[in-house]
Every structure is written in structure tokens, then in C-alpha cells.
Amino acid sequence: xxxxxxxxxxxxxxxxxxxxxxxxxxxxxxxxxxxxxxxxxxxxxxxxxxxxxxxxxxxxxxxxxxxxxxxxxxxxxxxxxxxxxxxxxxxxxxxxxxxxxxxxxxxxxxxxxxxxxxxxxxxxxxxxxxxxxxxxxxxxxxxxxxxxxxxxxxxxxxxxxxxxxxxxxxxxxxxxxxxxxxxxxxxxxxxxxxxxxxxxxxxxxxxxxxxxxxxxxxxxxxxxxxxxxxxxxxxxxxxxxxxxxxxxxxxxxxxxxxxxxxxxxxxxxxxxxxxxxxxxxxxxxxxxxxxxxxxxxxxxxxxxxxxxxxxxxxxxxxxxxxxxxxxxxxxxxxxxxxxxxxxxxxxxxxx
Ligand code: MRU
Numbered sequence: 084x085x086x087x088x089x090x091x092x093x094x095x096x097x098x099x100x101x102x103x104x105x106x107x108x109x110x111x112x113x114x115x116x117x118x119x120x121x122x123x124x125x126x127x128x129x130x131x132x133x134x135x136x137x138x139x140x141x142x143x144x145x146x147x148x149x150x151x152x153x154x155x156x157x158x159x160x161x162x163x164x165x166x167x168x169x170x171x172x173x174x175x176x177x178x179x180x181x182x183x184x185x186x187x188x189x190x191x192x193x194x195x196x197x198x199x200x201x202x203x204x205x206x207x208x209x210x211x212x213x214x215x216x217x218x219x220x221x222x223x224x225x226x227x228x229x230x231x232x233x234x235x236x237x238x239x240x241x242x243x244x245x246x247x248x249x250x251x252x253x254x255x256x257x258x259x260x261x262x263x264x265x266x267x268x269x270x271x272x273x274x275x276x277x278x279x280x281x282x283x284x285x286x287x288x289x290x291x292x293x294x295x296x297x298x299x300x301x302x303x304x305x306x307x308x309x310x311x312x313x314x315x316x317x318x319x320x321x322x323x324x325x326x327x328x329x330x331x332x333x334x335x336x337x338x339x340x341x342x343x344x345x346x347x348x349x350x351x352x353x354x355x356x357x358x359x360x361x362x363x364x365x366x367x368x369x370x371x372x373x374x375x376x377x378x379x380x381x382x383x384x385x386x387x388x389x390x391x392x393x394x395x396x397x398x399x400x401x402x403x404x405x406x407x408x409x410x411x412x413x414x415x416x417x418x419x420x421x422x423x424x425x426x427x428x429x430x431x432x433x434x
Contacts, residue, residue: 088296090249090254091249091292093106093133093250094133094138094141096217100118101124101142101145103118103133106131106132106288118146118149121150122150123149124143125170128142131282134246134284136324136325137180137251137252137253138251139174139180140178140183140185141216143171143184144217145217146171147192148213150163151192154202157196157205160205164188168188171185175375176374177334179325179360184216188212191208217253220254221252221255222416223416224256224358225254225260228264231260231356232270234414235319239272240273241320242274242277242317243285243320244320244335244339245285245322245335245336246259246292247324248293249292250288256323257324258322258355259289259293266298275301276289276290276302276303277305280338285302305341319352320343320346320352321355322353322356323335323355324357325361326366327413327428328371329365330367330368330369331407331410331423331428332370332372332407333405334402334403335405336401339405340404340405353411354414355405356414357415359415362413362415362428369406372402374403376399378399379399382397383397407424
């Protein structure tokens with residue numbers, strides 16, 4: 084079925100509260116949760132109501148605003164901004180966009196605290212910073228899409244893993260941005276979406292948002308990627324990422340590493356799409372990226388019923404590391420970077 088609907092926004096600032104699309108309920112139900120406290124935001128991030136590296140960062144920025152807005156003195160306000168940022172940073176460990184957005188909010192608050200402004204003006208200016216983080220993400224993703232599109236040709240089959248789409252960002256997504264731009268320009272790409280065990284972001288979110296937009300998308304189970312590659316149906320892989328280390332090692336949804344190894348075996352390029360805010364030059368290699376482990380129930384009861392014996396041992400890392408030698412190129416808003424990543428990623432920041 085091909086339909087064309089306006090894309091759903093995952094994060095909406097609604098005057099004095101944050102409306103978050105509950106991504107756990109997609110594609111069956113479209114429910115926006117009205118969040119009014121930083122605890123609400125922390126809980127939404129931890130429990131994947133909002134997920135995807137940029138969307139987590141944007142939500143946390145609004146969380147700082149919500150958590151500090153009731154302070155009545157400038158001194159208490161600044162203390163609370165810093166406390167709330169520290170608190171929200173504990174919601175999830177891997178996506179560096181979370182820490183990037185919180186650092187940006189802290190730096191802005193510290194700057195505002197020294198300005199000759201009333202407390203109301205200072206609070207409004209901090210909200211403006213969160214709104215800027217939000218709106219800049221949309222423009223960034225469009226640019227990523229433009230650069231990514233130069234790597235694709237009409238009729239190509241492209242495989243993606245997890246969801247790095249509009250739902251994971253302000254709009255367009257990172258890895259999915261070129262598909263939206265291709266559609267706008269009448270270019271036809273055939274997208275294969277891995278269902279992405281254990282919580283099925285590929286099936287529930289990627290297949291949903293691409294189908295809604297009218298992109299040609301075919302859903303496959305994760306363990307079918309090798310098969311479709313061997314049939315010659317895939318000419319490129321494109322994924323998002325939660326953190327790129329200084330040497331170009333990439334943390335992304337569990338299973339990305341397997342896809343990248345398969346792609347290399349079939350001579351298929353692997354592209355990683357992300358904003359500069361996902362590149363962490365302070366983390367030297369993938370070995371230092373903290374990998375989140377999630378509950379056993381995601382695996383043993385992920386389909387809403389028990390699918391494994393009671394008491395079985397479970398290992399459930401949410402992300403894996405794809406070593407840089409499997410990454411053909413990293414696509415950012417500033418352009419496309421190739422190996423040697425330790426040199427070329429640094430150059431990107433100095434441009
Ligand atoms: O656990 P999730 O759903 O937050 O994982 C998301 C991913 O792995 C995405 O690929 C990544 O955050 C990039 S989103 C543009």
C-alpha cells in the first residue's frame with residue numbers, strides 16, 4: 084500500500100509543555116503525551132517513548148526548561164538548570180546528542196546568568212535555546228539528505244537498520260533523509276528495512292514512516308539481510324548512529340555491526356549519516372563508548388507474550404560498535420568524510 088501523509092512530528096513544544104509522540108505505541112496508535120516536568124521527560128527517554136539520538140537531545144533540552152521554570156531567584160534558577168541537566172543526562176548512556184544538547188543548555192544558562200536581564204527574560208532565552216536546537220536539527224538533516232543523495236542512483240536498492248528517520252529527529256531523519264529528498268525529486272529508490280530486534284524500530288517506525296510518505300519500502304527480518312544482499316537487491320546500506328568515536332568507530336542499534344560485515348562480504352558500501360553533534364572527538368575509539376544494556380523482557384516478552392523459558396539468562400545490549408574499517412563514508416551536514424577518520428573527522432570540525 085502506498086499512501087502520502089504529512090509526516091508525524093515526534094517532538095512538539097506546545098507553549099508551556101512538551102508534547103511527545105509515544106513511539107512505543109506506533110504504528111497502531113498515534114498518541115501525544117503532554118509532559119510538564121523534567122521527570123516526565125527523563126521517564127519518556129528511558130522508556131523509549133521518545134528515542135533516536137537527535138530526538139533524545141531535543142527532548143532533554145526542553146526537559147531542562149521544564150525542570151527550572153518555577154525557580155524564583157536567578158541564583159536558584161541557574162543551580163536548578165545545572166542540576167536538571169545532570170539528572171537528565173542519566174536517562175540513557177550511549178547517544179552523545181543527549182550530552183551535547185545538555186552541555187549547550189548549561190553553557191547558555193551560564194552566559195545568561197551574567198547578562199543584565201530579568202528572570203523572566205532569562206527563562207525565555209533558555210527556552211529559545213531549546214527551540215533553536217530543535218529547529219536547527221531539521222535544517223541539518225536536510226543538508227545530510229542532500230549530501231547522501233549524491234551517493235545514490237535511480238533504481239538502487241538501499242538497506243537500513245533501526246529507525247534514523249523523521250521520528251528519531253526534528254524532521255527528515257539522518258539515514259532516511261535521502262529517501263524523502265529522492266521522493267520529492269521523482270527519483271526512485273527501493274528501501275529494505277530490517278525489522279530490528281528486539282524492539283522493532285525498523286518494522287514499527289521505519290516501515291511506518293516511509294510507507295506513510297509514499298517511499299517504496301520492503302520490510303525484512305534482521306536475519307534476512309544476507310539473503311537480500313546475495314540476491315543483488317542491495318546496492319548500499321545507510322544507517323544512523325548514536326555516537327561516532329574520534330577514530331570513526333560507530334555505535335548504532337544492535338545488529339548494525341552484523342549488517343556492515345555482511346555488506347563488506349558482498350562488496351556493498353556502508354554509509355553512516357549523522358549530524359556533527361553525534362561525533363564525539365573526546366571518545367578515542369568505539370571501545371570507550373558506553374553501551375546501554377536493557378531489560379531481559381525486551382527479548383523474552385517483546386511480542387507481548389512470553390517467547391522464552393522463565394529464568395533463562397539473557398544478554399540485551401541496545402547498541403553495538405561497527406569498527407571504522409567497515410564504514411565506507413560518514414555523511415554529515417558539512418559533507419561526506421572518508422578514512423582516515425581520525426584525521427578527517429577533526430578537519431570537519433575546523434572547517
Ligand atoms: O534505542 P533507539 O531506538 O534510541 O536507537 C536508535 C538508533 O540506533 C538510531 O539509529 C540512532 O539513534 C540514530 S537516529 C537519527
